[in-house]
Amino acid sequence: MSRGTNLFVAFSVSGIVWIVTLFLSTGYVNEVVKSMPTYALILYFSYALFKVGGDLARLKDYPEEAQSLQKEVEEAKRFYKEKGLKL
Amino acid sequence: MSKYSVILPTYNERENLPIITYLIFEMAKKNNLDFEIIIIEDNSPDGTLQVAQELKKVYGDKLIIHFREKKLGLGSAYMDGIKLCHGNFIVIMDADLSHHPKYLVDFIQKQKQTNCDIVTGSRYINKGGVMNWGFDRKLTSRGANFLASTMLGVKCSDLTGSFRLYKREVLEKVIKDVVSRGYAFQMEIIIRARQYGYTVEEVPIVFVERIFGESKLGASEFQIYLKGLWKLLWTF
Numbered sequence: 001m002s003r004g005t006n007l008f009v010a011f012s013v014s015g016i017v018w019i020v021t022l023f024l025s026t027g028y029v030n031e032v033v034k035s036m037p038t039y040a041l042i043l044y045f046s047y048a049l050f051k052v053g054g055d056l057a058r059l060k061d062y063p064e065e066a067q068s069l070q071k072e073v074e075e076a077k078r079f080y081k082e083k084g085l086k087l
Numbered sequence: 088m089s090k091y092s093v094i095l096p097t098y099n100e101r102e103n104l105p106i107i108t109y110l111i112f113e114m115a116k117k118n119n120l121d122f123e124i125i126i127i128e129d130n131s132p133d134g135t136l137q138v139a140q141e142l143k144k145v146y147g148d149k150l151i152i153h154f155r156e157k158k159l160g161l162g163s164a165y166m167d168g169i170k171l172c173h174g175n176f177i178v179i180m181d182a183d184l185s186h187h188p189k190y191l192v193d194f195i196q197k198q199k200q201t202n203c204d205i206v207t208g209s210r211y212i213n214k215g216g217v218m219n220w221g222f223d224r225k226l227t228s229r230g231a232n233f234l235a236s237t238m239l240g241v242k243c244s245d246l247t248g249s250f251r252l253y254k255r256e257v258l259e260k261v262i263k264d265v266v267s268r269g270y271a272f273q274m275e276i277i278i279r280a281r282q283y284g285y286t287v288e289e290v291p292i293v294f295v296e297r298i299f300g301e302s303k304l305g306a307s308e309f310q311i312y313l314k315g316l317w318k319l320l321w322t323f
Contacts, residue, residue, distance in 0.1 A: 003239060004320035052233050056225055060216040062293045069184060069295055076109035085141050087105050 088121060091195070092174030092255075096127045096164035100182045101135045108142050108150065111188040118192055125151045125171045127164040161249075162272055165262055169255075177253045185294050186250040193290045194252040204257040204285035207243070207277070208250035208292035215245075219296035227309065235274055235316055239323070243287065246274045247312075250292055257285050266322065269308070271315025278323055 001009075021033050080087055093111060097104060108124060115122035124146075128136045139152045151171050155164075165179060176198070180186040186208065194206040209215050211232065217225065228247070235246045247270045257280065267275040277287060 002321045003323050007238075007320070048230075048233060048237075052226070052229050055211055055229050056222075059211065059225060059229070062216050062218050062295075065187075065216075065293045066218045066295050069187065072110060073106050073184075076106045079109055080105055080145075083145050085105075085145065087101075087138055087141055 089176055089195075090121045090123070090174035091115075091176045091178060091191075091252075092168075092172035093122065093124045093178040093180065094127065094165055094168035094172070095124055095180065095182045096129070096161055096168075097131065097135050097139070097182050098129045098158055099131045099133045099135060101131070101133045101138045103183050104135060104138050105142060107182050107184055107188070108146065111191075112146060112149070114188045114191060120192075120195065121174075123149045123151065123173060125153060125168045127153050127155065127168050129155050129158040129164070160268060162262070162265060162268065165258075169259055169262070172255065175255050177255050177258050178251070179253070179258075180250045185296060186292070187295070190250070190290065190292045191252070197288050197290050198252060201286070201288050203288040204254050205277070205280055205287045206252040207245065207287060207289055208248055209243075209245035209289045210248065210292060210294045211244040212289055212291050215291035215293065217294045217296070220294075231270070231309075231312060238316060238320060239274070239278065241274075241278055241281070243277055244289060246277060248292075249273050250294075251276075261285070267315050267319060269311045269315055271312065271319055274316075275319055275322070278319065282323070 018033065018036060022030065025033050095104075095107070104126070111122060111124060114120075126139050128139055130136070136152070136154060139150070143150050143152065153167055153171055155167070169177065176195075178191060178194075180188075190208055194208070197203070197206050210217055211229065220228075232244070232246050235241070236243065261276055261279045261283065264279055265272060265275050280287060
């Protein structure tokens with residue numbers, strides 16, 4: 001079974017269980033069960049925010065890398081000029 | 088002694104090609120490594136082929152040029168390149184200077200330390216990074232990687248990265264089965280490799296956005312990526 005099939009089955013089964021529980025439960029429990037899908041979505045997006053946001057906050061710019069690359073470009077051009085290449 | 092073959096697909100890279108070639112061979116000379124470069128040239132209108140032929144006068148047999156009549160894509164470029172490689176290790180990287188050859192020393196060291204099958208450069212681990220990217224590009228890239236890793240259930244900090252070192256037999260085996268194109272192609276290689284039980288190690292790299300030439304990245308790339316990701320979901 002592919003990952004897609006696994007996820008589809010997992011979601012479908014969870015969905016059926018949720019609907020059945022919704023119909024069978026009453027009162028406060030019913031309220032909690034009703035809000036579970038929303039809560040699951042919020043959890044996933046919070047995790048995404050935490051992971052992606054955290055990584056982006058840590059993702060550094062390296063201006064010195066761009067500068068040293070520029071120097072190496074000049075070095076390469078000098079090398080080829082000495083070899084008499086027409087580029 | 089190990090021999091390393093670099094497959095360099097080129098399209099409109101007349102300014103970057105001499106620089107990347109110089110950097111690769113300088114790195115190899117400084118570190119006493121045996122390197123060759125296989126250029127897969129897809130008939131660029133800007134004269135990249137003529138530049139490659141000029142470079143061959145300096146580098147001789149260490150530079151192999153494979154000319155193709157039209158733009159045929161990365162996957163076929165790698166497959167054509169593998170047939171021309173003499174090395175027992177193959178490096179895949181971009182020709183536009185965003186992947187600096189100096190990291191290959193770290194890749195090789197990592198491979199020797201762990202005897203892993205694949206070493207992949209990652210922008211998103213400690214000491215990795217980017218340069219010349221706006222916030223929206225960073226967000227798109229990191230978001231895309233997150234989406235792929237949660238949807239596909241794969242642990243890899245930089246799934247779409249294309250700066251990698253492979254054991255030759257590993258790349259030969261995995262690439263035959265790959266069906267995706269674009270970014271999904273790079274992701275599929277890692278997923279298939281893991282399925283076969285091959286080991287993947289990561290090394291931090293700093294990705295410097297191209298300084299010469301035009302980027303092949305367009306607005307439709309994200310759509311292609313999503314389509315590719317969707318397909319992968321049903322492939323594995």
